[in-house]
Amino acid sequence: MTTPRHWLASAVLAASALGAMHVRAEPTSRERAAAEATFQEATTLMDAKKYTEACDKFAASQELDPGLGTMLYLADCYDQAGRTASAWALFREVEDRSRRAGQPDRERIAGERATALEPRLSKLEVRVAPKRRPPDLQLRVGGSLLPPASWNVAIPVDPGPTKIEASAPGKKPATLQLTIPAASSSQVVEIPILADAPQAKRAEPTTARPAGEPAAPPSTQRVLGFVMSGAGLVALAAGGYFGYRAYAQNTDSKAECRSEQPNACTKSGFDLREQAKMSANIATIATIGGGVLTAAGLGLVFTAPSASSAKDRDVAAWHVGVRGVW
DSSP, X not given: OOOHHHHHHHHHHTTTTTGGGSOOOOOOHHHHHHHHHHHHHHHHHHHTTOHHHHHHHHHXXXXXXXXXXXXXXXXHHHHHHTOHHHHHHHHHXXXXXXXXXXXXXXXXXXXXXXXXXXXXXXXXXEEOOGGGOOTTOEEEETTEEEOGGGTTSEEEEOSEEEEEEEEOTTBOOEEEEEXXXXXXXXXXXXXXXXXXXXXXXXXXXXXXXXXXXXXOOOOHHHHHHHHHHHHHHHHHHHHHHHHHHHHHHHHHHHTTBOSSOTTOBOHHHHHHHHHHHHHHHHHHHXXXXXXXXXHHXXXXXXXXXXXXXXOOOOOOOOXXXXXXXX
């Protein structure tokens, strides 16, 4: 048996169907005429089984000239269109109003139709765990605000696509699109932890530097980077020099050795060959060291913070937690 609390929650979600229930001034004769014409058009559409268009016309007629009879027709139209929760909530509303208006026939019809719909209702429970409830949290189901009293309660909803939205001040909104089955069903959606919204960066005050005032000195990291890069370039130059010297010394040594026996050299040729080997080793070490120093120095220069770098950073957003069907 569906409780009054469930009925109230469903009435909120069926707000589009009950739009004419608010207190309004007595309709004018023109509004009454328009409501009657719209009502007649709605009944013609009902006979043609064009239920979606018929429901819109009944709702428009009810808005122009509210009445229990039109509400009863609208509830029946919702039932025919498959909007079971809207129909059920509206039948219950007609039942309650008819009881207070002393109209037992309409009260009985509306109550019977609502009771017959209950086994076919699709229900949705939106769960909100205490640890996932930020201050001023708002939930919307199908565009209608879901009051906190209806959280963690299985409430009837119309079958079809439904959007669930969760929002709170200072948080990123979370949205879920799901499809409610047409047959009797019960689904549970658990609201995730809402991620923190990005914090707006505060504009730093800018002041012009007085004339003659020296600019801010470069950072230590940048200075060290330039020094290391300079040393690396010097080492690369030395590597090139010793590399060329090794080539020249090796060439000169060949003149002191036999062409048919390259290892048969005079003492002078042997000395030149050893000097060439030493120069080549120095060239290799200087080139590798110079390359490392240059690369490291440039890395320090390019990664050194500038004087005007921003200190504030956006707060990292959390990933939306997934549990159940969320």
